[in-house]
Amino acid sequence: DAGVIQSPRHEVTEMGQEVTLRCKPISGHDYLFWYRQTMMRGLELLIYFNNNVPIDDSGMPEDRFSAKMPNASFSTLKIQPSEPRDSAVYFCASTRTGGFHEQFFGPGTRLTVL
């Protein structure tokens, strides 16, 4: 069974450009989470969805960040415009109702903003 899929795995862009990160959760999982990981701040929860509806976006750093989940098998995290301080590894994770809430993480997208 396929795990959580993220694309791209690496992204290098210039300051001011729009960046879109993509995630496909595990089939049958109804919760999806976006995290950001940096050396300075560790692992931060940005936003999470339940049944495609955003439940808590209090971790989204500012209006430059937006996330959508148009259907159960796809989510995007968009940064517009990007800044060098956005450089980090972004993880998507999913889980399902009825389990023990263990989260299944994707391999991450390493974003570098020059």
Place this chain on the structure above:
Amino acid sequence: GNSVTQMEGPVTLSEEAFLTINCTYTATGYPSLFWYVQYPGEGLQLLLKATKADDKGSNKGFEATYRKETTSFHLEKGSVQVSDSAVYFCALSERGGFKTIFGAGTRLFVKA
């Protein structure tokens, strides 16, 4: 609010040494507790879990016991290997909730 505190790293051990990584938590009610491991260049993956007091989670030689009286969930392994070198995260999830609170992570280096 809920929180997880784990020992700062890095922890450096020789192969076959005994490992302990301390973790304490603050939570209302009876959370589920987890240890996740992150190998270089990968996402986090679940190592073990415990869902109620006195439960012992175990996997790949690692163990942790849910201690409600001390609000702790310390990770132990009797004999570490070089391949155990990774970052270890303690985490909790409130019963009835799906948001997981992660600790800061502890980096483990195992020398041959």
